[in-house]
Amino acid sequence: MMKKQNGNATVIAVLCLCAAVLLPGCQKKSGAGAGGLDKTNRVSITVEIFDRGTDGGKSDPTKNEWTKWIKEKVLADENIDVTFVRVPRGDEITALNNLMAAGTPPDVCITYSGELIGNYRDLGGLFDMAPYIEQAMPDLKKFLGPDQALPGRDFIYRNQDKDTGQVTSIPARRMNTAQRNIFIRKDWLDKLGLSVPTTTEEYYTVLKAFKEQDPGKVGKNNVIPFSMSQEVIWGAGNLLNAFIDPALSPRDQWINTVIERNFMLPGYKDGIRFLNKLYNEGLIDHDFPLYKSEDDMLNLLKSGMIGSICGDWDKIYRESLEILTNLQKNVPGALLIPVDPMTSSDGITHKSAYDAAGVNYFIPASSKNPVAAMRYINWLARFENYNFLQIGPEGTVHEVIDGVPKIKAAGGLWIQNSAQNIDYTIIMNGLDLGDPELTARALANAYPWPAEYITNAYTMAMTNAKPGPVIPVALSAAGPVTQTLVDKGTVLVTSSITAKPADFDKVWDTGLKDWLASGAQAVIDERAAKYFEP
16 A cells, blocks of 8 residues: 555645746736637647447447547547547546646546546646636526536536635536446346345345346356445445434534535444345455456356346446346346345434536646637537537437437447447536436436336435535535545445455554554544535
8 A cells, every 4th residue: 555655645646836837827818818719710628538448349438430420520620620639547546646647638528537637727737617617608608507516606607616706617517317236136036036135134135135046057166146346435325325313403414514425424434334244154256356346247247147136227228338248148048127225323324425516627727728629618519519529310329219319239330338438528427318307208218128127226225315415615625635535435344344244444544544544534624624604
C-alpha cells in the first residue's frame, strides 16, 4: 500500500505544479475564450470516452459508426472537429490523474468521482463555465430542467460553488434512478423445491442449499452460491446496505459517507460480518479478491457455476454483456431472476437509489477551446442528436413495434458498448424519447427479452429505495486522498470478509482505524463543519 500512496503523492505533486502553470492561462481566457461562440471558425476539441474492453463483441470506443456519425454531424452543426480519447472505465481516476498531471487531458472529461473534481478545482485545474452557460448551453439548461432535490435551483447549476459562483462541473441527468438488484438462479430454486427468498434468513438458507445440494450439477467443489469482484461495495451493495440503521438521520448519513463508502454508518460493519460468515461457510467465491474487474466473475456466471450475484438493476438483461443469453446457451433451461430478500432491522427491504445527478463532466483549464467544448456538450442536449445516439438507425439498431422503438442485437461497429450509449450521451443516463409514456414503453423494449422481465426488475430495484441526501456545498478534503481511500477501502473490506471469524473484529477495527487516519477522518470533519440544511 505504501508504494501506491507514494504514487498518489507523486501524481498530486505534479498536479500542483500543473495547476500553477494552468491557472494563469485560465485567467487569460475571457470573452469568447479560445473558440468561443463564433461558429465561423473551425475548431478542434478532444472528448473522453470510457473504454469498457471488447468482450462481448464491443467495438473500439474511439472508432465506430457512432463516433463517425458524431464527428460528421458536430462538424456540420457547430464547425467543431471532435477526437475521442479513451479512458479505461475500471481505472478512470488513475487515468485522469495521469492525463491531468501530464497536461494532456481531453477538452471534455467525465468522471463519477466528485471528490476528484473537487481536487482539480482546488488546484486551479478546471475551467469556470459559469460566465458562458446561458449563451453556450441553452439546450442543456432546458433539457436538465429544475433540480428536484433543491427547489428553486436549475439542475445545470447543481455543482455551483455557493461562495464563488463558479461552475467547474455539471452532472448528467439520470432518467431513471434504479440502482441494484440481487439476481438468483430460478432453475436452481425449482430443482430444490425452494421458494423465492423474501427475507435475509431465507436468502442465507437458499445459498446454503445451493452449496450443499449442487442443483446445477457443476460439482460440489465448483458450485459458487454467491460471487462478486473485489469491488464489494457495489458487487454486494444490496446485501451490505440492508444492515445500515434505517433510522439514521440524513445529516448523519451525509456527514459520515466518505467517497461513497458507508463504512462509518451504523450497522454497515454487521453487513461485512454477514459476508464474512458466508465466505467462511463456502457460500462466496473464494477467489473474489482476485477479480479486479467483473469479467472473471461474469464468465463464471455465464458458464452456469454461480447461483446468485448483486449488480446493476438491469445487468443480466443487457445485450452488451450477454449474461442471460450466454448462460442459456451454456445451460439450456437456466434462468436468472431478480429477488428482493435483504430485510433491514425494521423488516423492510431498504435499498439505495441514485440521485438524479449522474456522471459529472468538466473542462480542464488547459483546454485551448473551452467554450467550444461547452458547445459540444450543449449539442448533445438537442433531441435529434441524443435520440439518434440512443436508438440508432431503424432496421440496424432498432425496429419499431406498435409505435415504440425496440433495440435490436446490433453487432459490428453499430454495437452499443454501454446501455443506450450513455458513454456518448454524457448529458444523460438512461433513455429519453421526449414523451414519458413512450419512454416507459420503450425502456421495456430496449432489451431483447420480454417486457415484463424489465418492468419487474425496475419495480423491484425501486421498491423501498431512496437516494442519499443532497447538500450543495463545495468540498475539498477528499480530493487529494481519494485514490488512497479507494485502495485502502478495498483492502479493508476484502481482508475483513476473508478473515477467520475469530479475527474479524480485529481486522475490521484495525483497518478502519488506518483508513480514517489516511484521510477519511479529515473528510468527515470537513463535511460536519460544512453541513447545512438546504
